[in-house]
Amino acid sequence: MKKLSRRSFGKLVTGVGLSLVVGGTELRLLRSAAAAVVTPSxxxxxxxxxxxxxxxxxxxxxxxxxxxxxxxxxxxxxxxxxxxxxxxxxxxxxxxxxxxxxxxxxxxxxxxxxxxxxxxxxxxxxxxxxxxxxxxxxxxxxxxxxxxxxxxxxxxxxxxxxxxxxxxxxxxxxxxxxxxxxxxxxxxxxxxxxxxxxxxxxxxxxxxxxxxxxxxxNGGSVGRMWPTVRRGTSATGLATLIQYLLRARGATITADGAFGPGTEAAVKSFQSANGLVADGVIGAATWEKLIMTVRAGDSGEAVKALQSQLTTQGYSLTVDGRFGSGTTTRVQSFQTNRQLTADGVVGINSWNHLTM
Ligand SMILES: [Zn+2]
Missing domain, CATH: 3.40.80.10 (Peptidoglycan recognition protein-like)
Incomplete structure (x- = not known):
């Protein structure tokens, strides 16, 4: 590209992009000639x-x-x-x-x-x-x-x-x-x-x-993707998952799959207690605080959250809150399908895939 003297431009702004006024027409050059997008297979x-x-x-x-x-x-x-x-x-x-x-x-x-x-x-x-x-x-x-x-x-x-x-x-x-x-x-x-x-x-x-x-x-990297879930959602599987996780965190709501005012209030309360914006909407920041690692031998509401969501995803099993061999088998099968390490331990990557 031919190098132009600074005097050639009526206006030169640096930062996010360059704005050039040439002959009365503004040209906006976006951030670098950004690295080309990777060609997908x-x-x-x-x-x-x-x-x-x-x-x-x-x-x-x-x-x-x-x-x-x-x-x-x-x-x-x-x-x-x-x-x-x-x-x-x-x-x-x-x-x-x-x-x-x-x-x-x-x-x-x-x-x-x-x-x-x-x-x-x-x-x-x-x-x-x-x-x-x-x-x-x-x-x-x-x-x-x-x-x-x-x-x-x-x-x-x-x-x-x-x-x-x-x-x-x-x-x-x-x-x-x-x-x-x-x-x-x-x-x-x-x-x-x-x-x-x-x-x-x-x-x-x-x-x-x-x-x-x-x-x-723009050449940036995209963060971990989580679905956004709010009051009135038709995603009943995700609503049930959230309700069980809230119960695991001490909320006294029913896991009925209906994300109504009671669930919304429990979300806001959880958000306030964890330094999050208390808007009642489950986005990435709330998801990452709400989930908890579960593994074989664990029991309780977080295990029910896992079992109900595995069922929603097609890995059907009884939601009894006990992480036994049947749950382990399904978790490993799920992890294998998602190209995750099939160790049967449900941490942030497995939870992330379970929500989508
Ligand atoms: Zn269509």
Whole structure:
């Protein structure tokens, strides 16, 4: 880049960014020519065994202007393997053929286990090039302008899995970088049409998704992700988990899965006692104070919290508050699926994954 003398600029501001006024036009140069976003690993259509598209793909000679987040509404499988992700991708393509579409509707798919896959053929090469857009079939009226990402699972009452969330942030940051989009262009399907997609719980996380993507684009690192839970939540599993943990901390509430005024008051009381902002909302800071490490031989309300959430996640067992061999087996199975150390001890990483 040609070096310009300081006198060339009408205004020079340092700090978060540079503002330059050149010929009356202000140019804003954001923080350094930030380190490029890491290119995520994406399994192309050949890798997952896609059938050929039934008609030629329409590749538009322009960039997309936004990104649409969807959920597939498939059951939340606990099989996080790559092979199962590929099976799901083939099932989705077939179901879209059955609707009369020429190929998979969305451009990209992310499995529960966090495997990113190309959806419609040529989407990956278009993204790599950064100048064209593959016309999809995922959002009425916006298929010529928006990239669609289908997240495997149903997120009305449960958040996406943590591996899935992390890959979603990585993929969208890469898409934004390739097409020069800002994180503000991320929308939920329901923002563009009459649908509940991507589910209430997922939709409520979109502000955090935009924030995490913006941080990634600016070269920052994203902190541990926790779902935000507040009074009136439809995430009854998470509400029950929180209630048991509050009971373990001495609250005298019932763990009924309904996050009402009594639970909110107990949260505020816990927050006050722990030097947190007493707003009654469970965010990252509150989660990290509320959880407690449990292991084989422990008993009580924190173990019930674990057992009820394992059940919500599909590792069904009796909520009896006794951490015996059955609980250990399920914890280890869960840890293995999440690529955590399968030691049966439930510390902050396991709790973090259990909430998502
Ligand atoms: Zn959708």
């Amino acid at each position: 994406i399994d192309g259509t050949a890798a997952w065994g896609a059938a050929a598209a039934r008609e030629p793909i329409n590749v538009l000679s322009r960039k997309p202007i936004g990104i649409v987040v969807h959920h597939t509404t498939n059951l939340n499988t606990n099989d996080f393997s790559r092979s199962t992700a590929h099976i799901r991708a083939r099932q989705i393509q077939q179901s879209h053929f059955n609707r009369g579409w020429i190929d998979t509707g969305q451009q990209f798919t992310i499995s529960r286990g966090g495997w990113i896959m190309e959806g419609r053929h040529q989407s990956l090469s278009a993204l790599s090039g950064g100048t064209t857009h593959v016309q999809g079939a995922h959002v009425d009226g916006h298929n010529d302008t928006h990239i669609g990402i289908e997240c495997e699972g149903i997120y009305t009452a449960l958040a996406p899995s943590l591996p899935q969330w992390n890959k979603l942030v990585a993929l969208i940051a890469y898409i934004c970088q390739q097409y020069g989009l800002s994180a503000d262009t991320i929308v939920g399907h329901r923002d563009l049409g009459s649908t509940s997609c991507p589910g209430d719980t997922f939709y409520a996380l979109l502000p955090q998704l935009r924030s995490a993507v913006a941080t990634t684009l």
